[in-house]
Amino acid sequence: MSSKQFFNEVAGEWDAMRANFYSEGVREKAFDRAGVRAGQLAADLGAGTGFVTEGLLRRGLSVVAVDQSEAMLAKMRTKFAAAADRIDCRKGEAESLPLPDQAVEHVFANMYLHHVDDPSRAIAEMTRILRPGGRLIITDVFEHPFDFLKTEHHDRWLGFRREALEEWLTAAGLHEVAVDDLGEECRVRSEGTGETALMNIFVALGHK
Ligand SMILES: C[S@@+](CC[C@H](N)C(=O)[O-])C[C@H]1O[C@@H](n2cnc3c(N)ncnc32)[C@H](O)[C@@H]1O
DSSP states (O other), rough: OHHHHHHHHHHHGHHHHHHHOOHHHHHHHHHHHHHTTTTOOOEEOOTTTTTTHHHHHTTTTOOOEEEEEHHHHHHHHHGGGGGGGGGGEEOOOOOOOOOTTOOOOOOOEESSSSGSSSSHHHHHHHHTEEEEEEEEEEEEEEEOTTTTTHHOOOSSSBBBBBBHHHHHHHHOOOEEEEEEEEOOOOEEETTTOOOOEEEEEEEEEEEE
């Protein structure tokens, strides 16, 4: 099964799954680090059912939400129908985002990078759609040993090292690059072995 098939299958349950994995604190701390303001335009990449999008809409921003999965996008369109004038849901892939150059003031990507084939290329593509002065904010997990996430959740990467993240953001042309522990955890229980993966979440930030 591909990652796209997996996320199409779990779209109906994703909100409940996500609530068991990590809390709203992740997005709220990311928004504070980014310094979001009402009226701004942000992209939410690997948006899923709109965990980050929901928080951005509440803070008064408009959002372009991108995901590879039609089922996730369909769920999001239904959930946020009342805010249809401030959300644009687009199907797209990490390597060729469906946005023009310099389109948005913030790019958020929560728990998305560990699913993409080429993280360095995905970060360069995220940077392309940022306006000068804009901010890239990636939240994901630090490197970990929990191999079952590859088979049970279609993770492509077992998290990331700080040094690799710093290198990729800098190579993309971002400045004031910082990678910090967000002070939040991601907790996933294996259906197969009962083992629980407990992972620290980082925030990687860069300015264009
Ligand atoms: C773990 S979910 C996170 C969803 C959401 N950001 C959240 O925090 O609830 C990862 C999402 O990224 C999407 N995704 C994975 N690989 C992708 C790719 N290469 N291009 C676009 N979307 C992708 C999946 O379809 C899925 O909806």
